[in-house]
Amino acid sequence: MGRSILCMAPVVSGSVLFHGEEIQGLGQEQLRPLRPKLQMVFQDPRASLNPRMTVRQNLSEALFICPGFDHRRSLERSAELLDMVDLRPEHLFRYPHEFSGGQQQRICIARALATEPEFIVFDEATSALDVSVQAQVINLMARLQRQLNLTCLFISHDLSIMEQVCHRIAVMYAGRIMNSYPQMVI
Template structure:
């Protein structure tokens, strides 16, 4: 299989702008590019407000892109017809961050999971109900739960319902948008393990969005780091954790707490100081320069991602 055939999702120079009043705009995504191969997971990390969720929603065309391309299995998502896009939504699904807000409280679990099945006319009658029961058991719930309402479940159980809903239309690609951030730590591990088991069983491909680097390391084949709408580093998981190159990535990794207090004391701590530049300012140059200890005049020109090793890309003039 050629490299081109292996790539399930290709995103190039993706841009998204939101108006903020007074004729000003907030450029939330500023030329984001990445590939995800079939059956793999790309972890997308960065602090709150950097545009991670906007990437996921724009990839699925929940937001219209203001520039760039999203190509899924050779088809341009943002230039597809309504009929073509309906077929794409069957193959591309999303697991949302908040398991309390993402489920309709007036619908039973069976109705929630069956909604996508009905829209795409996949199963009917007894087959439909059998499929709902199968999905509930697949995510670790009981078939009896189909007649209950969301308020009768815990946060972890609700997220399992959300996963079952995403799987109902038999997708190939799923955006996991902070799918574990609203859950207790013990439940987070269970949901991560469930996602990994489902990936192996069903051959799924994930875009896993999170700010929890330890969880991202556990589930991802490759990791992309974002800062204020820009991609600053991309690499395999092993490369990124063993040899981070961008100052921002180093700061994120040094902030991960470790269970060994002795090692925690001995390890190098990279402290990121200064204020976050406003994304609405639209200044040219590196957006991290106001917080970077290596910043120079050269940083007034925006750095482009360049390959520093096999599959290891970084956007920094000083690497």
């Protein structure tokens, strides 16, 4: 479902609206201006980050699709992004393998935030992390959601995690919503 919403997979039935406009079926040129506004944080940060690139290079890749980012501005914004996810600016010049799984996921979150999106899909973003690191990343996601007024879709098999960050929860099976209920953010 998350990939379909972001036009990364076909929609079998139904439609996807963004700002009231149907976005499924748009061509690549028509989707290009929407891509920065719709981002995704994948389950496995090790597979999401290019191991041959520094953190700064991984973040800058996302920035260069946005107009107005030259080398200097890219460096400044990358440092800001790391600060937003509770990492230090000196981490910009290290490689992904030099970080723990939780830190790598924070870098992936920073990369998703680079384009100042309106909507982010978090696809099992905490499942590969141990419990104490999960809690830190969940708190970070909830804080960023509030601070940046983001709309987020959290995908997880762990309802206890969802109860911490979601306003509404839908339980799905075989592509269908089986149960849903409003949930207050704790």
